Amino acid sequence: MKHITEAARQVPVIAETEVLVVGSGPGGLAAALASAREGVDTMLVERFGCFGGNITAVGVEGIAWYRKEGTVDTEGIGIEFEQRSKSMGATSPEPQSNSEAINADMFKHVADVMVQEAGIHPLLHSVVIDTIVEDDQIRGVILHNKSGRQAILAKRVIDGSGDADLAVFAGAPTRKTPKEEMLPVTVMFSCSGVHKKRFLEYVKENPSTYKDWGKNWDIQKGGKEDDMFSPYLEKPFDRAREEGVIPSGLKSIGGTWSAISDSGEATYLNMIHMTEYDGSDVHDLTKAEMEGRFQALQAIKAMNRFLPGFEEAKLRTYGMTLGVRDTRKIVGRYDLTESDVRNQGRFEDSIGIFPEFIDGYNVLVLPTTGRYFQIPYGVLVPQKIGNLLVAGRSIAGDKISHASVRNMMCCAVTGQGAGVAAAVSVKDGVSVGEVNIKHVQSALQKQGARIY
Ligand SMILES: Cc1cc2nc3c(=O)[nH]c(=O)nc-3n(C[C@H](O)[C@H](O)[C@H](O)COP(=O)(O)OP(=O)(O)OC[C@H]3O[C@@H](n4cnc5c(N)ncnc54)[C@H](O)[C@@H]3O)c2cc1C
Numbered sequence: 001m002k003h004i005t006e007a008a009r010q011v012p013v014i015a016e017t018e019v020l021v022v023g024s025g026p027g028g029l030a031a032a033l034a035s036a037r038e039g040v041d042t043m044l045v046e047r048f049g050c051f052g053g054n055i056t057a058v059g060v061e062g063i064a065w066y067r068k069e070g071t072v073d074t075e076g077i078g079i080e081f082e083q084r085s086k087s088m089g090a091t092s093p094e095p096q097s098n099s100e101a102i103n104a105d106m107f108k109h110v111a112d113v114m115v116q117e118a119g120i121h122p123l124l125h126s127v128v129i130d131t132i133v134e135d136d137q138i139r140g141v142i143l144h145n146k147s148g149r150q151a152i153l154a155k156r157v158i159d160g161s162g163d164a165d166l167a168v169f170a171g172a173p174t175r176k177t178p179k180e181e182m183l184p185v186t187v188m189f190s191c192s193g194v195h196k197k198r199f200l201e202y203v204k205e206n207p208s209t210y211k212d213w214g215k216n217w218d219i220q221k222g223g224k225e226d227d228m229f230s231p232y233l234e235k236p237f238d239r240a241r242e243e244g245v246i247p248s249g250l251k252s253i254g255g256t257w258s259a260i261s262d263s264g265e266a267t268y269l270n271m272i273h274m275t276e277y278d279g280s281d282v283h284d285l286t287k288a289e290m291e292g293r294f295q296a297l298q299a300i301k302a303m304n305r306f307l308p309g310f311e312e313a314k315l316r317t318y319g320m321t322l323g324v325r326d327t328r329k330i331v332g333r334y335d336l337t338e339s340d341v342r343n344q345g346r347f348e349d350s351i352g353i354f355p356e357f358i359d360g361y362n363v364l365v366l367p368t369t370g371r372y373f374q375i376p377y378g379v380l381v382p383q384k385i386g387n388l389l390v391a392g393r394s395i396a397g398d399k400i401s402h403a404s405v406r407n408m409m410c411c412a413v414t415g416q417g418a419g420v421a422a423a424v425s426v427k428d429g430v431s432v433g434e435v436n437i438k439h440v441q442s443a444l445q446k447q448g449a450r451i452y
Contacts, residue, residue, distance in 0.1 A: 011142060011151045017043040017121065019422045020154035022128045022141065025053020026063075026411040027392020027418075028160020029111060030077040034419030035158075036118040038443060040426050042419075043152060044120050045143060047127035048320065051111035053162065053392075055408065056104050058323040059188040061258050061268040063408045064099035066357040068228070071098075071367040074353050076449035078412030085110050092259040095231045101259045101268065126150075128161070131169040137387050138170050156387050156422040156432060160415065163280050164328040164394035172382035173331040176280070177399060183326035183360050183406075184252070184273035187292025188319035191300065191310070194264040199309025208232040213364060221364045228366070231257045233271070233307070240302030253299045265316060271299050279324030289322050325360070325393075325406060332396025333433070334378030341404045347376035349437045350451045351417030351444060354410040360403030374452070375405070377437055380418050386431045389422055391415035413449070420444050 021032040024046040032044040044051070054060040063082050067073055082100050085091045090106030102110075115122050126145040131138045132153075140153035159166035164174045177183075210225040212232050234254040240246045246253070252275070258268035272295045277288040296318065303310035339345070341358060342365075352375050355367030379395045382388055392411040393402070404410065420443045425435040441451050 009149070011149050013140070013153055014150045015043055015121065016153040017041050018154070018426045019043070019156045019158065019419070020045065020141065020152055021158040021160055021391075021419070022166055023053065023160030023162060023392070024051035024111070025160060025162055025392055026055065026078065026081065026408040027162070027415040028053065028158065030412040030415030031158045031160055031391040031419035031422070032120050033077055033114060033118050034416040034447060035423045036120045037447060038420060038423030038427070040423040042120050043123065043154070044115065045123045045126050045128060045152070047125070049124050050108040051115060051122075052104075052107050054323060055102055056108045056111070057321050058319040059104040059190065059268055059317075060323065060408065061101040061104055062094055062099070063102055065094050065097045066355065066359070066367055066407065067097045067099045068366060068368045069098070070370050071355050072370045072372045073355055074409055074413050074450060076352065076413060076444075076447065077416045078409040081110075081412060084114065088113070092261070095258065096229055103259070104267065128165065131157070131166055133170050133385070136385055138166070138385060141166070155426055156389070158389050158391050158418045158422055159394065160391045162324070162327070162393050164330050164390060166388065167330050167382050167385070167390060167394070168328065170385045170388060172385045172388065174328040175331060176278070176328050177326055179278045180276055181361070181399070182276070182278060184275045185277045185279055185288045185292070185325065186270060186272050186274070186323040187289065187296050188323050189269050189296040190265060190267040190316040191269060191313040192265050192316040193312045193314050194260055194266045195309040195312070196260045196262060196264055197309075199260065199307070202308040203231070206235065208234075210364060210366070219362050219364055224368055225364060225366045233257060236306035237299065237302050239306045245305050246298040246302050250295065250298060253295055253302070266313070269299070272296055278327065279322070280327040285322060292322060293318060326402065327394070329394050329402065330382040330390050330396050332379045333381040333383070334376050334396065336375070336379050336395070336397030336401040336405065338398055338400035341373050341401050344371050345373040347374045349377040350374035351377050351380070351421070351440065352413035352449055352451055354404065354413055357407060358400060358403045359407065361399050363400060363403060375410070375413055375417070377417060377421065377440065380414055380421070381433055386433060389418040389432050391418040416447065416449055417444065420447065
């Protein structure tokens, strides 16, 4: 490939902070809140115009759809996201669980309020494009926004980009699932003009269960999930394919519905699952955005014809950006394993717990049994760089562990762990790798997190 050399340039330093968090999804947002609540100067930088990551930018609303009778759930900032949203009128009951579906648009405001209350210094519309590394420490980051190129200096940095962008910029080792095995990408969409009563009657008469998952692809389930209700739709798309209403080869359409408002809006229609796209490759991102928009319209065409209640439905919105589930993960001080998740892993350096819930790579396990695993601090700690932590879906682990920890509630667990650890390391004057885990655990417990 042809290359050019960029000219060296002077960049204004717009801020200096103790803890800098980049990316504001459930991981980064929780990290910034946790750090600021420890009384440490905290800045949160986000490339889009709103906080919330996939919740607001993609429209992912099911923060705890896994929560069934018998689930032993995590505690801490993720639960606060759900409850605070509820108290601000930003949720509706999630159809398959004992949980609330978060209204993606309203969460933009909920996040603003939480950021302001915690005293975080916010910076939106700013994409971090590089790190300034000296002696294996990130001294600061370079960002780009409408004001030009700027720098922020920081004592500790938390990578909440979802894609381990900062780890890569700083030269910390990362790994990626081979593209043909990566979790699918999705253009999320919502519809207006849904006849709610007619649709819910159809669902009652044609109930779907988790057994129906994967009729068009192979999913391993334990069996205990099989007969439980799932808001899953495949039949209308099968008919549309059979009858030539949509192309017969379009197998990537089929999936779940979520909240339906009384005024006929169906949000979080998670129905397009396109495989073999790498969300850290800009050409794949471009192709998937365009193909996904086309497929969402095909899905609506199929629903108009074959899904009672959706006869008059129209596209209301696409997610602001493509939904990406799976890109780079750091190589951590410890890499979480499938066995840790499936066998109730226990760790002395636990920073939180998460139920035995796996959703991805053709495996579905729902936490119906009360089993849970602990998340060790080591999965947030990258190699090589001394003042960087990672929060959210790019923490260290294998494929099946990723299918668990990528869930938003768990991203909030790792975020809260990273935020508290960064703050404690500033206060104690030690690196994030050397931080006293007992101090971190006691601060986390004071913040309401459950670590054992
Ligand atoms: C279609 C889809 C459906 C899903 N369904 C569910 C579900 O029902 N329940 C569930 O729990 N999970 C679900 N997930 C998974 C979950 O949404 C993600 O794994 C989770 O949001 C990851 O959180 P995060 O904080 O790591 O990253 P993200 O939520 O991706 O947030 C990362 C943030 O960082 C910002 N950013 C990235 N790079 C930069 C940069 N260089 N500079 C500045 N800012 C940057 C981004 O704009 C974004 O706001 C779904 C995912 C997808 C894609």
